Amino acid sequence: MDLRDYLRVLRRNWILVVAITLIGLLTGGAASVLAKPTYTADTQLFVAIQSSGSVLELQQGNTFSTARVQSYVKTVGSPAVLQPAIDDLGLEMTAEELASRVKASSEINTVLIDIAVVDQSPVQAAAIAQAVANSLVRAVDSLERPKTGGSSPVGLSIIKPAKAPSAPSAPNTRMNLLAGLAIGLAMGIAAAILRSTLDNRIRNESDLRRVTDAPLLGGISFDQEASKNPLLTQSAPQSPRSESFRQLRTNLQFANVSGHARSVLITSSLPGEGKSTTATNLSIAMAQAGLSVCLVDADLRRPMVNEYLGLDRNAGLTTALLGTSDVNDLLQPWGDDNLFVLTSGQIPPNPSELLGSEEMKHLITRLEQAFDAVIIDAPPLLPVTDSAVLSQHVGGVVVVAGSQKLRYQDLEKALAALAMVGSNVLGVVLNRIPAKGPDSYAYSYYSHEDTHVKNSGSSSTTGQKTRRRSTEGGAVTPSGVRPPTLFPGERIGGRR
Incomplete structure (x- = not known):
């Protein structure tokens, strides 16, 4: 089949295509209405080297901190960081359950760590985000501290405290409608082609x-x-x-x-x-x-x-x-x-x-x-x-x-x-x-x-x-x- 044949199939089955597309659109709208709203609170930390030496030492420290940031991001989802946050807030969940709600990320060549927490309560989402950030600061300080004694060469600072969001982050009604429209249109076209393939009546x-x-x-x-x-x-x-x-x-x-x-x-x-x-x-x-x-x-x-x-x-x-x-x-x-x-x-x-x-x-x-x-x-x-x-x-x-x-x-x-x-x-x-x-x-x-x-x-x-x-x-x-x-x-x- 060439392009003209496909266009003829779509024109012949346009009612079927439109119907399935509308069903996909309605499904996306229904998913937005029936889904429970969730809120996302985020916080941001800055990784710094505890040094006041020469410029060369500062450059070496910056390279060191950049290389360590990705390790800190992975550490956020560990029980060493999440369990203290659970204990501080008195949450009735395990570290594995909390890990599914927490997401940590960092852009390349930066020393900034972003932590986002999703919860059905905006206040609790902000509280968990702040508790996880504080727990990460303490965990890094403990992990980076020399065994021989002394202070940690790396310090984490919270530069963006978590706040309770005013609007839910999900469901995204607009995104769900667009996704339902796209999926419905694709399924409608596929159904039209399948119907034309299985149809053995002579039409033209x-x-x-x-x-x-x-x-x-x-x-x-x-x-x-x-x-x-x-x-x-x-x-x-x-x-x-x-x-x-x-x-x-x-x-x-x-x-x-x-x-x-x-x-x-x-x-x-x-x-x-x-x-x-x-x-x-x-x-x-x-x-x-x-x-x-x-x-x-x-x-x-x-x-x-x-x-x-x-x-x-x-x-x-x-x-x-x-x-x-x-x-x-x-x-x-x-x-x-x-x-x-x-x-x-x-x-x-x-x-x-x-x-x-x-x-x-x-x-x-x-x-x-x-x-x-x-x-x-x-x-x-x-x-x-x-x-x-x-x-x-x-x-x-x-x-x-x-x-x-x-x-x-x-x-x-x-x-x-x-x-x-x-x-x-x-x-x-x-x-x-x-x-x-x-x-x-x-x-x-x-x-x-x-x-x-x-x-x-x-x-x-x-x-x-x-x-x-x-x-x-x-x-x-x-x-x-x-x-x-x-x-x-x-x-x-x-x-x-």
Whole structure:
């Protein structure tokens, strides 16, 4: 992962990062509130050589005292210094317990010793600090005194008496809050990276590239209104969703630059990834570009195309495969463009056998001869084998992957099923991609007037979804569209 990947992970999981950071901040504040306040009293001593000789002797004495200061600092924590202080104050503690509250230090190249004592009482902290300082003076005088008699060559003087502090030294609320903030932020970032590492859902193109090198034909931006108005004609002409399908149409033409894949099968790995809406809107986009398009609903288990387009499915694909009616009589025109729909027909008990039959292969061949493009909506790959069987009869396959929903292993299994039967995979379409955020794919370039058109688009296209239908000879023809003499079906297989 490079820097951009980490930034994308943080943007994707910013709520988690902020939440854990706030928890760390609250923990630091709670620690400050619940902790008992402690006070620190300090005192300072000066180490001097008891000499009044020449300058050279004074210099030698200063060097001597500097070297001995660190030894005196270590001596402060010994029972020889602390026990007399305990006895003087009548404290009910051992020298080891008192040593944990006393801290002695000295800066380098100085003869000053600092003693700090921590206690829950400010008065007692000052008293202990003063008692320890007095005890250190006596202990050094005793330790440095010559055995032959005489006075000690080293003398310690208290130059800063201990005073009771007016404010507690701990807890440090500001420091605790900063520490909680820093720790929470670090844990939040770590949790976001861990979550992203363990998350095996496909969200964007970089996730898709971990599974397959198949071309990304396009990304369909997520629209909350798509569930109510799924058709391309129900959106504003220049909305991100409309532009996504036009981009998919263009990229599909480049993926099929040789022109051999006149029939394209649209499928997905699992149900609910948006393959039917993608197939339907792709057909509409191609028809709007001036192509003659035939949309075939080959999902013989859960057909949806007829519901989206408001057509009758009592007679359709299964009717043609069983030989009850000719496909010329079953094609239904839709909209003002050259789009014809072959609905699923009655749901059969053996969908896989019908879709893999020679009749289906012959039907696709006839449709390819009559139309510029044949778009086939097929069932998902993993639950059933219909799409894998049918993919052998078409020119190419497009796999729809539901962003934020599909997992790596599911897409791998679906592509492996297509590869096993030798299907020509033209590419992958990422569906339900967020229009904004780290995983966005679509770009917006329309004005506020277009937004108004989008809001009124559903009412202007309602008539396309609920056209009046009349049935004659097994064919369903929307009234007011165009004369039946313009049907490409007149040319299918040279039959009338």
